[in-house]
């Protein structure tokens with residue numbers, strides 16, 4: 001688990017690959033409505049998924 005300086009971490013929805021950046025993963029994905037689909041990812045993986 002990677003904790004950023006502001007206490008937020010990256011989460012990725014394993015259904016739609018949506019990246020969410022907050023202190024805790026959303027219970028329901030705002031993009032695809034999947035429940036408990038968010039997994040913690042580190043910054044480098046988040047950048048790869050987002051194509052940065």
Ligand SMILES: [Zn+2]
Nearest residue numbers: 013016029032
């Ligand atoms: Zn999703």
